[in-house]
Amino acid sequence: MRFLSVALLLMVSSLSFGQAAPVAAAVKPSQRFSIDNLDKSADPCTDFYQYACGTWLKNTEIPADQSSWLSFAELDERNQYTMRDILDKAAGAPSGRDALTQKIGDFYGSCMDEKAVESRASAPLKPALDRIAAVKDKSALIDELAHVHLQGARGLFAFYSSPDLHNADMVVGNIDQGGLTLPDRRYYVDGEKDTPDQQQKMAEMRQHMIEYATQLFTLTGQTPAQAGDSAKTVLRIETGLAKASMDRTLRRDPKNRDHKMARDQAVALAPNFYLARYFTAVGTPVFTELNVVNPDFFKEVNGLLETESLDALKTYVTWHVLNGAAPWLSKEWVDNNFKMRQYLSGQKQIQDRWKRCVDETDSDLGEALGQKYVEVAFGAESKQRMLKMVDALERSLDQDIAGLPWMTGETKKQAKVKLDAIRNKIGYPDVWRDYSSLKVEPGDLMGNILRANEFEARRRIAKIGKPLDRKEWGMTPPTVNAYYSGSYNEIVFPAGILQPPFFDNNIDDAVNMGGIGVVIGHELTHGFDDQGRKFDPQGNLRDWWTEQDGKEFEKRASCVADEYSSFVAVDDLHLNGRLTLGENTADNGGARIALMALREMVAADKSGKAAEKIDGYTPEQRFFLGFGRVWCEKRRPELARTLVNTDSHSPGKYRVNGVVQNMPEFQQAWGCKTGQAMVRENACRVW
Structure with missing residues (x-):
């Protein structure tokens, strides 16, 4: 679990058993930056996203096995081919x-x-299902819940380790809300501002869940009537969990998740959870304190556990075993699971099995596969160039902070201390994870997945009460993403993202700065967004701002929130500017400091070559074109709806236009005039 203080940047052929050395998959010309993607009939000052992406949008179809298509997906698929070659x-x-x-x-x-x-169908689940069926009382059910938690199933609540919010050098246990099948509490509980159409869409999704659960319970041998009743039981219990859960936007504030208490106090808070028994069952080390992320959840659900029957709770736990395993059982299980996913994502067809197996291997043995991946897909030259770019972006952010007219000297001084303390991780870990104790058996897929899940769960639980290992990574090397962690005060760029169109050794610095440069700036800015600013240089939750500067930040952040809340994502659904505030702040700040770094590079080039036009565009124009190319995107409507409710990132169109309309530098580069759409009357600026 990484939610506490981590901000993400974002989410065929047959088998070959030849023995040639694995090679990285080739980059397709369409995946590199090209002015052929532009729509020159569009006015960049009216809709820059259309100008930068228009021809790409016209010529691109979402593949049938995808719910969206953008640079991340293009690069992820290319990495899948590289990993497939290794694994074959x-x-x-x-x-x-x-x-x-x-x-x-x-x-x-x-x-x-x-x-x-x-041939095995659902047989791999029989031991867990038999144990649940044999439970005679609610206190014993917690033992089975602990067991299925270890093996990767979700149910009732979450238990995990993370850096202590107030002593980041130590690891603490956390109990948290959880146990939902659908993506968010809003799928179960209508919001006050939901329109009738939005409420209807959520009701339809609940009905799809009932139909899906009915099918899976039927596959276990229940009659259709019994299975239907079981499905309704699951929905009833999950609706109770959803009502008790904290809203996703409120969870963005780390102070709302900060409730450290004595172990015995947590046990007494919700006696029907039998937490002392649970901690023993999952094998926690001895500890005296833990963080109860949402105490109100445990208080409210404690009552639900009192009123629901043992049989109903057993049905609920059984459901999470079935749902968690369904993608990896026989075809009828997989098909039913995919049908439910289609309702949420709009994906037309399931991915080829090899793609799903590559992803699962990366998920369960990521640092083992990652070692082989970096041997063929990541060179020392790429790492050195990245380190230079990170250094340039850090200098730019330092200058940006020093020149902020709204921040006092005292807070600027503290901000510089934090910036100087940020750690940079590029490519892959210095120390690889040891998988020697994980048993992998040929021909036993479900067993391998369950053992891998338990291996990882026990590894994380064992950290509780121990010093934080700051060498660890939260992503595998092939991952196409990046992140900032407030608790670690670090930025992390896996090897997987350091490829075109984000980063290309064969293209000019202006385009690279608009791509990976903005990504670097984005992650650095997360250290000072609405969440990151609340953590100090050591990763502790501590307010290091003057009261005056804190108020000014909130005022400026509110401008950004209001701006993005005005954007329509799909149909009648607007973006939630508060949910997406951190990412939008990072997008705006990242673009500004990346452009500052580019200007320094151009000024430092005594030959003058860096200032020359390429393809008729100035370096600053190419910077913005590179920025736009990264976010060219198509989404299916079903996914767009799901992401509005669950994702802290804005759609690609607004990650581009929402940023450039706040930048005088963009308007100067493209000759935009007051009154045009890309010139915001009351421009927002935090960093």
Whole structure:
């Protein structure tokens, strides 16, 4: 779990068993920056997103196995091909493999062995289902809940470790709200401002969930009538959990998630959770304190656990075992699971099995596969160039903070201390995870997944009460993303994102600065957004701002929130400017400091070559074109609706236009005039 203080940047051919060395998948010309993507019939000062992406939008269709298509998805698919090559060779070499190659090869091979998966159907679930069925009282049910939590199923609440909010050098346990099947509490509970159409859409999704759950319960042997009753039981319990859950926007404030208390106090807070028994069952180290992220949730659900029958609660726990395993069982389970996912995402067809198996191997053995990935897909030259760019962006942010007219000297001084303390992680970890104790069996996919889940859960639980390991990474090397962690005060860029169109060794600095440069600036700015600003240089939750500066920040942040709340995402749904505030603040700040860094690079080039036009565009214009290309995007309407309710990021169109309309630098570069759409009358600026 990373939610406490981490801000993300964002979310075929047959098997070959040849033994040639794996190679990185080739970059398609369409995936590189090109002026051919532009729509020159559009006015950049009216709709810059259309200008930068128009031809790309016209020529691009969302693949049937995707719910959206953008740079992240293009690069993710390319990485899938690279990893597939690695895994095909690992699985196809039964002798002479090193231990790491054997482990990832056997895991991937078990996933690709459809015949074995079909022959076992749902048999891998029988031990867990039998244990749940045999439970005789509610206190004993918590033992089985602990067991399924360890094996990856969600249910009732969440338990995980994270840096202590007030002593980030130590790891603390957390209990948190959870237990929902649908993406967010809003799918269960109508909001005060929801329109009748929005309420109807949510009601339809609940009905789809009932139909899905009915199908899975039927596959376990229940009659259709019994399965329907079981599904309704699950929805009733989850509706209670949703009502008790904190709104996603409120959860953005770390102060709302800060409720550290004595272990015994937490146990007494909600006696029907039998937390002392649960902690024993999951194998926690001895500890005296933990963080109860949302105490009100546990108080309210404590009553639900009192009133619901044992049979109803057993049905609910059983459901989460079934739902969690469904994507990896026989075809009828997979098909029902995908049908539910279609309602939420609009994806037309399920991905080829090899893609799903590559992703699952990366998820469960990510740093094992990652070691092989970086050998073929990430060179020392890329890392050194990235480090130079990060250094340039940090200098720009330092200058930006120093020149802010609204911030006092005292807070500026503290901000510089924090900026100087940010750690940079590029490409891959210095120390790799040890998987030697994880048992992987050929031909046992579900067993391998359950054992991998338990391996990871126990590894994280074992950290409780111990010093924080700051060398750890929260993403695997092939991941196409990046993040800032407030608790670690670090920015992390996996090797997976350091490729075109974000980063291209063969293109000019202006385009790279508009791509990966803005990404770097985005992550750095997260250290000072509405969440990040509340953490100090050591990663502790501490207010280091003067009262005056804090108020001024909130005023400026409100401008950004109001701006983005005015944007329509899909149909009648507006963006939630408060939910997306951190990402929008980081987008705006990241673009500004990346442009500052580019200007320094151009000024430092005594040859004058860096200032020359390319393809008829100045360096600053190419910077903005590179920025726009990164966010060219198509989404299916179903996914767009889901993301409005759940995602802290704005759609690509507004990640571009929402930023440039606040930038006088953009307006100067493109000759925009007052009154045009990309010239905001009351421009917002935080950083």
